[in-house]
Amino acid sequence: MTSEGPPPLPPPPTPSPSPDVSARDADHRLHPMSWLFVLVQQLKSFIVPLGAILVFGRRGDNMYELWGLVGVGVLVVISLWQYFTYRYGVVGEALVVRSGLLERSLRVIPFARIHNVALQQHLLHRLFGVAEVRLESAGGQKPEAEMRVLKLDDALALERLIRRRAGAAATGETGVGDEPSPVLLHLPPGEVLRLGLISNRGMVVVAAATAAFFQFGGDDAIEGFAEAGVRNAVGWAGEHHYGTVDYALAAAALVLVLLVMVRALSVVLAFLQYHGFTLSEQGRRLTVERGLLGRWRTSASRRRIQAWTLREGLLHRLFRRRSLEVDTAVSQEGHQQQRALRELAPVATPADCDALVEHLLPQAGWGALEWRPLPARTWWRLFLPVVPFCLLLTALLYWRFDGWGLLGLAWLPWAVFKSRQHARRIGHALSGELIAVREGWWSRHWRFAEIDKLQALQLTRSPMDRRWGTATLRLDTAGANALGPPLRIRFLPVDDARALHDRLAETLSTRPLRW
Template structure:
């Protein structure tokens, strides 16, 4: 058996993981039981049967450690062979051509021990082709270079049999100041605060830690002898404190996640590395990009920045920190346009010929929130009297929003690229190559049929459920059907017949 200290080369013997691998397997298993353990410590009522569950968890940890000792891998000329399993043996052969992403994960503890986790991802399935926890950092880099050199996007071999590795080019680099701006713009702190509030509420500590702060702020305002104005000042100061705290938390999370972000290109592969304490590196072929999502919210415009995310044909989820979904977290509009134009295989960006939606599109955006405001005003008036009518002030706001949204919204199809733009304060562009669309769906609700409208939904591989879908809403029905037929003619899959929403 080849030892872990020997270099990784095709044709060698079987190899084990790093000698410290058992420690990281143990830590990973303990993480799975950290939350139940904390809940038992803070909210447990002393039931002895709950400890049996922890004992069962200890057995699972032991099984995981045994799985490590039975894990072997061998590098061959056409792929990687992995043997694993204690009682249920597994023998897998993973061809290099099947691997589309090699993700390296290095936490602070990994860096102390000089190791890294390696994950080999393919274009399909819900699990990675292989997870190696852990390899030495040198072996991890060697395996990454080997897969890159032998994979589907490997450079061609010359007449003399030598393969020249393409030069690496930096496409985007984010200094610390840009990462701080990303934290100020994003709302990452809101999610963390919501999770903290949920944990405190579960542990019955919300009243102890939060309520005194709120009471002191309101009492301070009342003590200023300004009647209700003092109460409002106290509430406003408390709100300001939470807003500032969430922004500072967002900046801290952005620094932890995106510090040192660098997007590089080597041949036909993209690679990104980032992270302050935990260093992450992921790469994928450019050809695996299926759809693009460009965002420019209100805070983005104030800072003169945009954000770019992509859907790829490899297994990643929106919450997976090791994915290459955030292709360009923050950049100026000029730099973002240049990056998209460079990476987009066909077409031209920014697109020029934008077409408007149905002339009654603003009504569809206005009707539902307006009706909801009227119902809310009626309910508040029923329970609280005439002050409840203040909810009707939302109606003109929704009207302005609908008009501005309809004026800006549109779609474009140029040189094999289909694009949609929407928004009023938070503007978004969603676009993809027509040849990468997997299916087309034409949808009409009863209200759409009344107004002569239809929605064209275009599905691509790897679309995130947390991002807006690639769709054109409120198209004239005839125009939607004509566009569906036009796009279907350039796709490998047939169009889906129109269906009516319930």
């Protein structure tokens, strides 16, 4: 993607937004082929009912079979209607969007309200040289504006204009966003390959495809295929007089082949999603661009970052890599959360991740944090929840396999070892600007946030906490990922937990909340 070409938007006629904005101020159209992309988007929503009409329609009834084509024709008309009635333009320090003809809508969006600009290009977008633009705000239920689609040069020029005006509105300075964009991180093909080997995206796709297949009645087909395959394999093995060891080796080889295929799929998905990944910085905004067939570009202000997560799984350690993610205050709608600026470093060396944190949080002193471990007896708290599950599993195995089922108790020594290792690494750190938590052994993570970004503090005590004289301090920020690790400090002695809670509460009461 290039950013050359004259910007399509004229200079604003007034230095500040006018309260009397009219529809005539929005005088820029979408791309002439935008109706096609709107049609494709609408067809995705109606593909199931339209397909059902075409497939299950009564044979011999021509009018009934044409209902699907009539539906497509209606969607084409709607798409063309949106193209001819959609306008946008700039008035002062705001973007004006007009849509509709019979039921008209006029939106005035101040640049200061726009917190994220997302540009997306699928393969069809790239063939036509266009891009889809979404303007998002913090905490909104949906995007402030969606433009399907603009010419790529127009989309980039609009992004530059919004970034410049939004930065000027936030800092009170002119010329914000005109400086060059230094690259903070770039992933060459070798790093994308490592990302594919580390990630488990292939297994997620396989699981989703299998669930969808069963959902639509494919369980009988899978059962028949599996039964026929097992019958043929057993018959072939019987003819060659294979023994138990041969069966075990064949099963292990089959599992190994399946794992290799899943990892290969993960590598392919990684290249499709993260090819050419580039994290750049312009003023106070961060921009990420990535993708092979489709390009995805999004930007957000650094002050919108609410919390940070460093991840390090077993495969990360084998490749000596980590990943760095952030939570940003953006639209709360599910698919908008997925398009938000979230991954600053999908995969990078520990030194590169630490350097990114030090650069983006220069006052936090990330490298100089003093981590406070928990008391050594904490491992019991991690081990005890495993005991009922292990005993129940052993009882079921004993009921099914008699004495061999007692082997389930072998899980207890492993659980003790794992709990001890986990407890050794649990800790928290507090500086004048940052609160951080680390947990995990097999799969590790560091979760931290600026104190000024905390929105709520909660001190909780379970029955186990009351028995052991401990408490849990939960810290809440905006835009938290529900699937990510929580920002919490567990198993603190109750006096230490209350002292830390009071200290953070006092600090927050004297500082303004930053978004």
